[in-house]
Amino acid sequence: MVKILGALGVPVAIGVHGGTGAIFAVVKARPYWYTGLFPLIFIVSALASGGALLTFIYAFFGRKDKEHASLVTSLGKMVAGFLALDLIFLGSELLVGLYGQVPDHVAVYRAIMFGPFWYVFWGGQLVMGALIPLILILNRRTGNSVGWQHGFGHWALGHMAKGKGTVDGMFNKTVSDPISGMALHKEVCVKVYKA
Numbered sequence: 767m768v769k770i771l772g773a774l775g776v777p778v779a780i781g782v783h784g785g786t787g788a789i790f791a792v793v794k795a796r797p798y799w800y801t802g803l804f805p806l807i808f809i810v811s812a813l814a815s816g817g818a819l820l821t822f823i824y825a826f827f828g829r830k831d832k833e834h835a836s837l838v839t840s841l842g843k844m845v846a847g848f849l850a851l852d853l854i855f856l857g858s859e860l861l862v863g864l865y866g867q868v869p870d871h872v873a874v875y876r877a878i879m880f881g882p883f884w885y886v887f888w889g890g891q892l893v894m895g896a897l898i899p900l901i902l903i904l905n906r907r908t909g910n911s912v913g914w915q916h917g918f919g920h921w922a923l924g925h926m927a928k929g930k931g932t933v934d935g936m937f938n939k940t941v942s943d944p945i946s947g948m949a950l951h952k953e954v955c956v957k958v959y960k961a
Contacts, residue, residue, distance in 0.1 A: 783812045797870040798878070801863070807855050814848035818899075821845055839909065846903040849896050 787808030790799045821841040828834055860879075863871040878887050902908045 779812070780809060783808045797868075797874045800871075801859055803855055803859050807852070807859070810848055810852050810855060814845055814852050817841060817845035817848055842903045842909065846900055849900055853892075853896055 784805045787805030790796075790808075791801060791804035793799050821838060824834075824841060825838045828837070860875055863875050878884075
């Protein structure tokens with residue numbers, strides 16, 4: 767029964783996360799979301815955060831048999847791979863967005879990296895949400911310890927969840943473009959005056 771539910775659940779989960787990412791990716795009013803990578807970022811982030819949750823739960827509540835430590839370590843390494851892939855997608859998104867010189871995209875990426883909430887991106891999402899968990903997993907001493915993996919799962923899960931929700935909070939104040947009537951973000955808005 768578990769194998770059947772697993773075989774059905776994986777394609778459904780990929781479809782739901784990819785579909786949700788595709789819905790967000792076509793929202794032109796949010797330049798940060800308006801990218802073809804967004805469905806993939808949703809899927810990889812779901813795999814990373816779900817793997818971190820699974821690592822945390824199994825390290826704490828799983829059967830303490832002879833395979834417990836090796837399974838927790840393997841789960842941690844799997845999450846490290848998803849975190850690394852998530853970082854590659856983030857870097858690709860930033861580099862393409864900045865190199866493309868689309869004014870709306872450049873303004874959003876600069877606001878994320880150097881704006882009033884720069885510390886959330888650099889400290890929260892990158893350092894605490896990705897680099898520290900990667901170091902803990904890939905370090906020989908901490909990567910083979912069930913206790914460290916348990917702590918890592920809790921740590922990564924909390925910081926990944928915080929990192930994903932902060933970007934939208936920076937751009938929630940919108941104004942309407944007087945010509946097109948489309949909603950524009952306050953940070954990337956261009957004032958248009960009547961002649």
